[in-house]
Amino acid sequence: MGNSARQLLWDKLNEATGGANFDILIPPDPKLGDYSTNAAFVVAKKGDKPNPSAQAEVLKDLIENDLKADFEIKALNGFLNFFTKPEFLQDQLQKISEDENYGQSEEGKGKKIIVEYSSPNIAKPMHIGHLRSTIIGDALANVYKTLGYDVIRWNYLGDWGTAFGRVIAGYKKWGNSLPAGEAGKTDITMADMLDWYVRATKELDEDEGQKEFKKLEEGDSENRELWKKFRDVSLEELKKTYQVLGTHEFDTYKGESDYEPELKPLIERLEKEGKAKESEGALIFDLEKYNLPPGLLRKTDGATLYLTRDLASLGDRLKEYKPEKALYVVANQQALHFEQLFAVAKELNMAGSELVHVKFGMVLGEDGKKLATREGKVIPLQEVIDKITELAHETVKQKNSDLSGEEMEKVAHVVAIGALKYNDLKQHPYSDIEFDWKAMLDLSGNSGPYIQYTYARLANILAKAGNYQLPITNYQLLTEPTERALMKQLLDYPEAIKECAERYALNSLALYLYDLAHLANQFYEQVHVLDDENEERKNARLTLIATVARTLKQGLKLLGIETLERI
Secondary structure (H helix, E strand, C coil): CCCCHHHHHHHHHHHHHCCCCCCEECCCCHHHCCEEECHHHHHHHHCCCCCHHHHHHHHHHHHHHHHCCCEEEEEECCEEEEEECHHHHHHHHHHHHCCCCCCCCCCCCCCEEEEECCCCECCCCCEHHHHHHHHHHHHHHHHHHHCCCEEEEEEEEECCCHHHHHHHHHHHHHHCCCCCCCCCCCCCCHHHHHHHHHHHHHHCCHHHHHHHHHHHHCCCHHHHHHHHHHHHHHHHHHHHHHHHHCCCCCCEEEEHHHHHHHHHHHHHHHHHCCCEEEECCEEEECCHHHCCCCEEEECCCCCECHHHHHHHHHHHHHHHHCCCEEEEECCHHHHHHHHHHHHHHHHCCCCCCEEEEECCCCEECCCCCECECCCCCECEHHHHHHHHHHHHHHHHHHHCCCCCHHHHHHHHHHHHHHHHHHHHHCCCCCCCEECCHHHHCCCCCCCHHHHHHHHHHHHHHHHHHCCCCCCCCCHHHCCCHHHHHHHHHHHCHHHHHHHHHHHCCCHHHHHHHHHHHHHHHHHHHHCCCCCCCCHHHHHHHHHHHHHHHHHHHHHHHHCCCCCCCCC
């Protein structure tokens, strides 16, 4: 298996500096080296005689013997600059090309991690607000799995509360009066449930929904049966949407309703232990020591809230799985809620698991405003998928009009979903993302389709080459600047994956793949492969292409993006 060049440098520098907190960066100017470190500045700052230039020379002497076979090291103005030697790159390419699992690791072996994401409400279609959670969460789960973790994909459904009382009230008012076979007894749809909810909200008294939900809470058999039907239909519809998006199956679907029986005993225990107290008729958890407003556990009317249910759910997760980490991929707007939840969990000594809120920003239109309909309503997710697919169809048709109708539909779908996901993941999740439809599908810009198209280009070369000779022994023939750049870029693939896990963000991997694709296109334009008369060099170049193509494919797969042999 190939080694990350940064990892090799870090190991030696870490030993030489006694574990100083330094950085290894890629200089903006290639003339300054392939990698550079500020380690000398860090060591000098700690020492009695702060002189970075002198410290750089000391560090150079300490590590040069161990690294001189692979790197040329230069000390300049206190920085240490490293130039990878051709032999090192060629040797690493050979190792990487032979390792089908390059990028995978066992660092998470024996450790569990729960990733909660998507988490839509039942009885309502998924909307644009669920898109980011679904895309980010699925890709993060992929990353942790490739790092060896036992990953539990958790979908926490919003399936309880007065809103469902309104759906039931709407059904009782209008559902039974529709012709059999439309809304009827058996083929209720998500659209029906949404219609009943909207009509009940507008046309019925507010207490109608509250009454029906109270009956549901108290175990009324008819309401329980209806609620179960609504939940089952919703899950079926949601799974179809996940299939369209190409996301993985969830390991667990649990809703707020699953914890309803646990809430009363939980509150009684908190009161008995003196953790919860009355305040103006409500029950609260005092979080003043965390500089947070009190956590509201029960309202004045006796109703429980999200915090109570999330505490019960967290207890369930920790008891069942004992995870190393529990991630919640939920929008920025819920930041306070999770600060309170984690603070309460800490006060209750619930577990040693690390709890992380993976926040993300809003989805904006091209005008920089929140993406919504003209009426200001949230856009259904299916509308977004339909629009990007239609635009992708036009893009693919212009690029390759020879595709059959069926092929065109498949390619357009894969390109559309790739564009949608990459547009999200190339940016840091904290940022709001903009839906610039044209840029999302730009085959020459920083887009998912650009990387997919690059992969298809490389796959086409390999298909035309047929069975080239393996194994290759003469990698020394790979001397072109574009070949060197590709070999060097391949080294940093494991690092890009690890960075995603460390930062709970996918942009490092997305941008790594874009850079790799960009370098591959430069190589494609400048180096002739198939008509190379030197067979040994041609085979070495084909191996390089195959390794780059495989890395693009596997990297995109981690982001949840499919590749095609032809676009």
